[in-house]
Amino acid sequence: MNNHAFSNEIRMFWGHFKNELKLTNKSKYTIISYSTTINSFIEFVEQYQKVLNFTNLKKIDIMNFLEYKNLVLEKHTELAMSSKKLYITHLKTFFSFINENLDLDIKISTIFKINIKISKRTPKGVEKKDVKILEEYLKNLKLNNFLNIRNSLLIKVLLYSGARRGELEVLETKNFIKDKELYIINTVGKGDKERILYISSTYIKEELSYYIRNNIEYIATTKSGKIMDGSQIYRSLNNIYKKLGIKYSGVHILRHTFAKNMLAKDVNIVTVKELLGHASIQTTMIYTNPNQKEVQKAYLNTIK
Template sequence: MYLDNFVDYLLYERNYSPKTIQAYRKDIEQFSENICLTRKSCSLNDLNVGAVRRWMVSLMDKGYASTSVNRKLSSLRVFSRFLLRENFITSDRLGLIEGPKNEQKLPQFVRANDMDRLLDGGFFASDFEGVRDKLIIEMFYSTGIRLAELVGLNDKDVDVKAMQIKVLGKGNKERIIPFGKTLSQGILDYRILRNEIKGQSSSAFFVKADGSGVYPNLVYNIVKHNLAAISTLVKCSPHVLRHSFATNMLNNGADLQVIKEILGHSSLSATEVYTHTTFKELKKVYKQAHPRA
């Protein structure tokens, strides 16, 4: 009952995405299964500092990364605060627990000259799917949108005249992202071919050859296949293109606050990671270029 109420709270009051809610539920159920494994019954009293700490240690012993453990701890903290708010428990002490320190990994990105080589080097066919696939890559790179946001684009959300797109981000928050002439021309070329497709059965902006909307796995594979042609990165994903957008914007003098708004980050701290990436790049260039480096 408590977990169902919590899910309703996340869905209707916090406007969390189904994917996020599913992750929260899975974390809480995993914790419950772990502490109840050797007992006949469990209660909310088991959601205490000692039990949570023991569970975190067991996760680390099983090889879970610190980022995963901290995410699961975050799920339990939100759940505990909800229980306190609804008077299901009388105190919440999970805020006293410190999670394991995360190893800070800098976001991977594709260099601007490699992206130019991919988009301008004749890698894409001139048929419908080739034009669409190129536009998918270019839209990720030119706007920094997320995979779910791109898949969720409707035709009415893409305004070539105003050179902007309207996206529905995390927490159902809308934001407007500007784009330039190059992407604008790509959109016009794509729409001409797309509108020739008979039996278009979707209002989606990006569609398959049968007229129905694209889906996440298809878009992911399009990006992976094409990025692998010009990049040696282990993971060639849409999120790498989002990182590439932010890093290359910052390298070319864009204000961090502007990048935050375009990316749809809730706080500036999430955007500041790209400053570490650009400084690392500066050091690398310095060592390569200066004769006494």
Template sequence: MNTKDAFRDYLQLEKKYSPHTVNAYLNDLIYFETFNKLHFNQENVEQVNYSQIRNWIVSLVDANLSNVSVNRKIASLKAFYKFLLKIKQIDVSPLLKHKALKTPKILQIPFSEKEVLDVLVHMQSPVGFEEIRNKLIIDLFYTTGMRRTELIHIKISNVNLSGHTIKVLGKRNKERILPVLPIITEQFSLYVRERLCLESIVDSEYFFLTKKGLKLNDSFVYRLINTYFSTVSEKVKKSPHILRHTFATHLLNNGADLNSVKELLGHSSLASTQIYTHNSLSELKKVYQETHPRNKK
């Protein structure tokens, strides 16, 4: 087995990364390998020095890649050299002293409660398979905070209607069970009846399907959310991730504690969940000003 194949196995089996992440890491490695062959006539990326990597970074910046994209590609290389250290193929990583490029902090603006309500009211009487499915997807994102890939990979066996729960497979193959509101359970039953009436079902193990009976994909789900929320919101980003963001923000605004939100989102640490707290600041200020004795006249 060559080093690249061994690296793939390491990412899949030990790190338990998703197929999408594994492919991204390997593609970045191949791209860097090609760059070195072309500019340094060197085929073995295991023997490169930081100067060569820096030349690659400069070429990426010159190609107008954002600092975020460049940092992601460097993360792929870091993982590769960390793997080589692990199997004792190198003694020191050429990226040991590398510092990530500075990136602007992008404020993820959640939907307001009114915007979400406007979409759901517009969809309150869905007719037919696609409308019923679409409403259930939006409701699930908003009431569970699950990730797009988690929703896509829900299987029939993951749904427990009587127990009002759903099991999802998160990052690094970590399973978690999410509670489902009774009102959403009713929609599940409606969707299941419509699903049974599809002319053909190809990907039968998956819960959410297209009208052709195929498993959903990332682009399909993104377009679905973007289409519905474009009618009620002028926010720049209208995506499944923003709905996940909205779920967390609205829970915090209404008194949920950070640890509970962390568990629902499937975060491994509170640090990941804390990014949502800034959106609750306006609500906290309002409560603070209304309740603090020193602010009472």
């Protein structure tokens, strides 16, 4: 292999860079995301015809990597712009780390000067009709066995508190503090930051009581008593969506639904920011794009 030595060097630096990500409290999902990009880049390097090293890397090599990703994924269309941007950001950060530690002069600003524009779109939540289906499912779900109780609790915490998947993974019954009509939930959020979630006690009273009676510590727990990881939670929810005939996937869609529901009820955007645990209000603002009916109404009001 022409680039065997180079790929081994990248692997070595990836090990060091991963340690830095851990030491700086990057989330496990951030680390997994970097790992996917850099391992793909290593695979690309090992089959690349051009002999590469840290000083002869060019912008065209990065462009060829993106094309390689297209071919490997066997897509009929190009990679999503957001994916391309993410790959470039990961590699730019990684090679900047290498540059600093090797005291080289890798032309970072030139190599990664690839301007990818992403159109801003309001994150999609579950449509109203599907929210009704999901809530009807929860209403009629018989809480007579562990799996039904667990699934009900997982969905309700996600849908009614705006929790992230990572927060759900580490959530314990001891984190739920009863305060009149609410449970105040202390959890660890993105970037290993402590934050507070809220949920009406009427939503989860029965499920939480079952967990406490049976000494089940973690909310996301398998039938055999093991803590669920993110992929298990993802699959569990997808099975429910499929059963209900609603076409969604994953956990984050429920968080988007929570955010959009709060704003639809005219909750102050600063309050929504706190409920979602966003570091910046700019992140929360992506949920505030008016829909077309609102735009049409505003226009008609101006011409009356």
